[in-house]
Every structure is written in C-alpha cells, then in structure tokens.
Amino acid sequence: MAENHGAILAEDLVKVYGGKVRAVDGVSFDVRPGEIFGFLGPNGAGKTTSVSMLSAGLRPTSGRAVVDGLEVSRNPEQVKRHIGVIFQESTADGDLTGRENLEIAAGAYGMGRAESRKRADELLEKMHLGDSSERYAKTYSGGMRRRLELAVGLVHQPRILFLDEPTLGLDPQGRAGFWEFIQKIRQENGTTVFVTTHYLDEADTLCERIAIIDHGKIVATGTPTELKDRLGGDIVTIKTATENPDMTGVLHALPGVNSLQKKDASYRVKCASGETFVPLAVEAVSKAGVGVTGVIVKRPSLDEVFLEFTGREYREEEGPTATDRAVMIQRVQQNLRGRR
Amino acid sequence: MLREFLALTRREFIKLRRNPQAIFTSLLLPLLYLLLFGQGFNINPAQYLPVGTPPGVIQDILHSYFRGAPNYYSYFSAGMVGFVAVTATLFLGANVIFDKLFGVFKRTRGTPAPSAAVFGSRLVAGSTQPIALAFFVLGLAVLFDHVPGLKGLQVTQSVGVVGVIYVVLAIVLLTLMFATLFLTFGVLIDVPQTYFAAVNVLNLPVLLTSDALYPWGSMPPWLQNISQYNPVSLAVNVLRETFFGSSAYPYSPAVYLLGLLAWSAVLIGIALALVRRALRPLE
Numbered sequence: 001m002a003e004n005h006g007a008i009l010a011e012d013l014v015k016v017y018g019g020k021v022r023a024v025d026g027v028s029f030d031v032r033p034g035e036i037f038g039f040l041g042p043n044g045a046g047k048t049t050s051v052s053m054l055s056a057g058l059r060p061t062s063g064r065a066v067v068d069g070l071e072v073s074r075n076p077e078q079v080k081r082h083i084g085v086i087f088q089e090s091t092a093d094g095d096l097t098g099r100e101n102l103e104i105a106a107g108a109y110g111m112g113r114a115e116s117r118k119r120a121d122e123l124l125e126k127m128h129l130g131d132s133s134e135r136y137a138k139t140y141s142g143g144m145r146r147r148l149e150l151a152v153g154l155v156h157q158p159r160i161l162f163l164d165e166p167t168l169g170l171d172p173q174g175r176a177g178f179w180e181f182i183q184k185i186r187q188e189n190g191t192t193v194f195v196t197t198h199y200l201d202e203a204d205t206l207c208e209r210i211a212i213i214d215h216g217k218i219v220a221t222g223t224p225t226e227l228k229d230r231l232g233g234d235i236v237t238i239k240t241a242t243e244n245p246d247m248t249g250v251l252h253a254l255p256g257v258n259s260l261q262k263k264d265a266s267y268r269v270k271c272a273s274g275e276t277f278v279p280l281a282v283e284a285v286s287k288a289g290v291g292v293t294g295v296i297v298k299r300p301s302l303d304e305v306f307l308e309f310t311g312r313e314y315r316e317e318e319g320p321t322a323t324d325r326a327v328m329i330q331r332v333q334q335n336l337r338g339r340r
Numbered sequence: 341m342l343r344e345f346l347a348l349t350r351r352e353f354i355k356l357r358r359n360p361q362a363i364f365t366s367l368l369l370p371l372l373y374l375l376l377f378g379q380g381f382n383i384n385p386a387q388y389l390p391v392g393t394p395p396g397v398i399q400d401i402l403h404s405y406f407r408g409a410p411n412y413y414s415y416f417s418a419g420m421v422g423f424v425a426v427t428a429t430l431f432l433g434a435n436v437i438f439d440k441l442f443g444v445f446k447r448t449r450g451t452p453a454p455s456a457a458v459f460g461s462r463l464v465a466g467s468t469q470p471i472a473l474a475f476f477v478l479g480l481a482v483l484f485d486h487v488p489g490l491k492g493l494q495v496t497q498s499v500g501v502v503g504v505i506y507v508v509l510a511i512v513l514l515t516l517m518f519a520t521l522f523l524t525f526g527v528l529i530d531v532p533q534t535y536f537a538a539v540n541v542l543n544l545p546v547l548l549t550s551d552a553l554y555p556w557g558s559m560p561p562w563l564q565n566i567s568q569y570n571p572v573s574l575a576v577n578v579l580r581e582t583f584f585g586s587s588a589y590p591y592s593p594a595v596y597l598l599g600l601l602a603w604s605a606v607l608i609g610i611a612l613a614l615v616r617r618a619l620r621p622l623e
C-alpha cells in the first residue's frame with residue numbers, strides 16, 4: 001500500500017449491464033485526500049453506477065478503482081471499513097427507532113453493545129436527532145431521515161464519504177442544513193467527500209472540483225471556476241431601440257468580445273468581463289445613434305456549464321432512471337409505512 | 341463475526357417483537373387445523389367393519405391404518421407439528437425481499453458484516469418463532485385431550501428423556517432446514533410475486549407428499565413409497581414413534597432422524613453455497 005496515495009482513483013472504469021447497457025464507459029479521475037469532489041450528470045448518466053463500483057458494491061466490467069490506497073476489487077471488505085456511503089434511496093429501517101438503526105449499523109461494523117450505544121449517542125446529538133432518537137424512523141421527516149442516513153454512514157468514522165444525491169427531495173433549509181453537517185465533519189476529521197448531485201448551485205458553492213459525466217463518459221473536469229471560465233466568460237445582452245442600423249460590427253470591434261449573436265434588436269455577447277464591456281458597449285452604441293433600452297449581464301453558472309457539456313437539461317430515458325426509481329421507492333415505502 | 345451476528349440478530353428480534361400481528365396470524369392456521377380440520381375429519385375405519393369382527397382384528401386394522409396411533413386425531417396432530425414447522429418459515433424469505441425493497445438490505449450489505457452473519461442472524465432469529473409454534477401446537481393438541489367434547493393427542497407410551505430429545509431434534513432440524521430453504525429463496529429472488537410463486541411450487545408438493553395429514557392406511561402404496569423419503573414425514577415419524585410406539589414402523593426414530601439430518605445437510609449445503617455466491621462482497 002503506497003503511503004502517498006490519493007483518496008479515490010478511478011482508472012478507465014467500465015460497467016456494462018446485461019451485456020448491452022454501457023452505463024459507465026471508461027471513467028477516470030482522482031480525488032485528493034480531504035477534497036470535496038462533485039460528480040454531476042443528467043439522469044441515467046452513470047453516477048450511481050460509478051459510486052457503486054467505487055464503494056465495493058458492484059464489480060466493474062473492466063478498469064480499476066483504488067480507494068484510500070486499497071484496490072477495491074481485491075479488498076472489498078477492507079474498503080467498506082474505510083468508507084461511508086449514503087445511498088440515493090433511503091436505507092433506514094422504518095420499524096426501528098433512530099437509535100436502534102444506528103446501534104445495529106455500529107454492530108454490523110463489529111462494535112460491541114456499549115461502544116455502539118456511545119457512538120449512537122454522539123451521532124444523534126451531532127445530527128440534531130437527539131429528541132427523536134426513540135421514535136420509529138418511519139415517522140421521521142425527509143430531512144431527519146437524510147440526517148439519520150448520514151449518521152448511519154458515519155457510524156464507523158470513515159475517512160471517505162460517498163454521497164449519492166444526498167439532498168434529493170429536501171427543501172432549501174433541509175439542503176442547507178445537511179451541507180452544514182458535511183462541512184462540519186470535513187473540518188473536524190478531514191473527511192474526503194465524493195458527492196453526486198443534481199443541484200448545481202450546491203456543487204458550485206461546495207465542491208472544490210467537479211467532474212461532469214454524460215452517457216457514461218466524463219465530459220469535463222475542473223474547479224467550478226475553471227469550468228465556468230471555459231464557457232468564454234460572461235454573457236451580456238444589449239437591447240437596442242431599433243433593429244437597424246446593425247450594431248454587430250460596432251460591438252464586435254470592442255475589446256474582450258469572444259462571440260456575438262444578433263436576434264431582432266438584441267445582441268447576445270460572450271465576453272471576458274461584463275463589467276468592463278457594458279460601459280464601452282453602451283457608449284459605442286449610443287455614439288452610433290442607437291438608443292440602448294436594456295442591458296443584462298449574466299455570469300455563467302454551473303447550469304450553463306452543465307448544458308454546454310451535456311447538451312440538454314434532462315434526458316428522455318427509456319424506462320425509469322435511478323432517480324425516478326428512488327422517488328418511486330420512497331413513495332411506496334411511505335404508503336406501506338402509513339398503512340402499517 | 342460474533343458481534344456482527346449478535347447485532348443483526350438483535351434487529352430480527354426487535355422486528356419480531358414490533359409485529360405482534362404476525363405472531364397472532366401465525367397462530368391462526370394451526371388453531372383452525374386443530375380445532376376444525378382435525379376434529380371434523382376424525383375418521384374411524386372401525387365403524388365400517390361388519391358387526392362381529394373380532395376385537396383383535398379391529399385392533400390390527402386400526403394399528404396399521406394410523407401406524408400405532410390410537411385414533412386419527414392423535415395421528416394427525418403429530419403431523420400438524422411438522423406441517424407448522426414448514427409453513428411458519430415461509431415469511432422468512434418474504435422479509436428478506438421486503439428489506440430489499442425498502443433498501444434496508446442494501447445498508448446491511450454495505451457494511452463489512454460477513455454473509456454468514458447476515459444469513460445466520462435471520463436463520464437463528466427467524467427459526468425461533470416456527471419452533472415455538474410447533475411446540476405450541478404439540479402442547480395444545482395434548483391439552484385438547486383433556487378438554488371434554490374435543491379430540492386431542494393421546495400419548496400412549498411413556499416418553500423418556502431420549503424421546504424428548506428425539507422430538508426436539510426432529511422439530512429443530514425440520515424448521516432449520518425449511519427456514520434455510522425459504523431464506524435462500526428470499527436472498528436469490530427480488531420480486532415478491534416470484535417468491536410466493538416459488539414457495540407455493542415447493543410448499544404444497546412437499547406437504548402433500550408427506551404423511552403429515554393423511555392416515556397411513558388410506559394412502560396408496562406409491563404415495564406411501566414417496567412419503568417415506570419426505571423430510572416432513574421423517575420428522576413426523578420420529579414424533580409418532582415416540583408418542584405411540586415403534587411397532588408400526590420399520591425403523592427406529594434414530595434412523596428417521598439420520599434421514600432428516602442427511603436431507604438437512606444436503607439442502608443446507610446447497611443453499612449456503614448459493615447464498616454465499618449471491619452475497620459476495622462484489623456482485
């Protein structure tokens with residue numbers, strides 16, 4: 001085992017389901033220790049499949065996964081001791097209390113009764129579940145349930161956390177609260193976090209680096225800023241009073257302009273910096289005798305990055321995607337639990 | 341390994357305790373059989389013999405018809421013990437499938453707990469209820485013998501320590517065997533409908549080729565032939581021989597127990613190999 005290793009290494013990972021679905025198609029990346037790494041992609045892109053292969057849940061068709069210096073295919077049991085996983089779907093036992101869920105998970109990692117109880121206490125406290133610790137998990141709200149999942153995933157103090165859409169279905173407060181917990185854990189323990197999410201704003205503010213996966217292939221990797229910069233800067237829309245005369249030439253001649261599109265009386269300009277471009281543009285257009293009626297400056301968000309690299313916002317899939325399944329399962333679970 | 345096993349076993353017992361309806365419903369089937377089926381079906385072939393048949397002949401006929409049991413109810417209620425040990429283990433596999441649907445099983449499999457602990461906890465905890473139920477049926481049938489107006493199980497010879505051990509072993513082995521079988525189905529199958537179909541395909545033929553319910557003398561020879569290898573029959577034979585004597589049986593209870601042991605060893609061996617494969621850390 002090399003001492004000087006990264007936290008997670010994926011090397012040309014491939015997963016083919018049933019001999020035909022290439023869910024993951026040659027994915028490579030590395031995650032540094034202590035880093036929070038975002039894995040983004042549309043429904044069905046292969047995120048969950050990648051997480052399963054990295055977390056010793058699924059054998060890759062080919063390729064290599066190394067986690068915390070351990071070759072996953074050779075040491076699956078060892079890997080499981082080093083990592084915590086929050087699955088996309090809920091895994092808590094609704095007929096057990098929050099505390100029981102935690103204690104039994106602790107026991108499954110080989111802790112004795114007393115140790116399990118102590119660890120459960122700590123985590124319930126930390127996740128603000130202390131008051132509900134003796135309630136059945138089926139009575140928990142969505143946010144509480146996700147916090148319980150997180151607590152269960154942390155029960156053995158893993159060095160690396162895999163979070164598969166951990167905030168799915170949570171309201172904005174719930175999401176913010178959840179990420180606060182994650183940040184606290186990272187600060188306290190230097191935990192490495194690998195997270196998949198559909199919420200791009202989350203990825204933008206939280207993740208140090210991001211990989212975007214589409215159709216099982218990584219289409220872009222970098223820090224959120226790098227990725228946004230790759231789009232060619234800010235997008236400025238200048239609206240003019242009249243369509244003629246055409247201002248294309250005038251605007252294009254200004255410094256920092258990367259590209260320009262005209263539609264009716266509006267000009268959509270990609271430029272290095274919106275702040276410096278706007279005064280110049282307004283002056284130039286006015287000088288040419290055309291009135292400026294509006295200016296919009298848009299900094300590229302990860303949404304634009306996402307669209308740019310994956311082509312569309314959501315994918316029409318044949319059959320339910322993993323997210324659909326997770327949501328469906330949650331609904332069925334709630335129905336069944338409600339009825340019992 | 342032990343800690344993992346104990347934690348997971350604890351979970352099974354908590355689940356069992358939280359579900360008293362399941363215990364109540366599991367009592368219902370044997371109660372109905374003991375109170376209605378057995379009482380209503382209490383065949384007495386002697387009543388169809390011509391008047392004046394010598395008592396010795398009547399004795400012989402009854403003896404071979406019920407294999408030494410004094411009457412049908414006594415014969416049948418010993419069979420019910422085996423019947424219950426099988427049917428009460430059915431829910432074990434279904435629980436695994438529901439835990440898969442609820443994601444709970446995924447969580448367990450995400451931990452490094454060995455598959456032996458995952459399976460063993462369910463086997464051990466899950467077998468306690470069927471075993472308890474089998475003894476409950478036995479106790480109830482004996483009790484009925486002392487309730488006026490009800491038929492009951494009449495034990496016609498004294499049951500020594502060895503007899504008790506034989507009975508306990510027969511019940512425990514039979515239960516463990518079917519619990520293993522149905523749990524394996526649960527591990528291998530993901531869809532409840534498929535599971536229940538598979539269970540039915542197995543359950544009814546097993547029970548209906550055994551001599552648990554039919555009077556031995558009413559079974560055609562070919563069915564007698566099949567039934568003597570049936571694991572439910574083997575277990576039930578141990579009970580009947582212990583309660584009613586060995587004169588109607590070609591082998592001693594120990595031989596039947598060995599047969600049951602052989603069945604269990606083979607089936608449990610196959611099942612565990614399949615389970616170990618299915619629960620490998622990386623599928």
Ligand SMILES: Nc1ncnc2c1ncn2[C@@H]1O[C@H](COP(=O)(O)OP(=O)(O)OP(=O)(O)O)[C@@H](O)[C@H]1O
Nearest residue numbers: 017021023042043044045046047048049321322323
């Ligand atoms: N067990 C399976 N058998 C066959 N195909 C599968 C299986 N699991 C996933 N797939 C397919 O593999 C592809 C990738 O699925 P995966 O669950 O990894 O996507 P995802 O990026 O996690 O999607 P989502 O955002 O919806 O969770 C999809 O086309 C999916 O339908």
Ligand SMILES: [Mg+2]
Nearest residue numbers: 047048088322
């Ligand atoms: Mg997914």
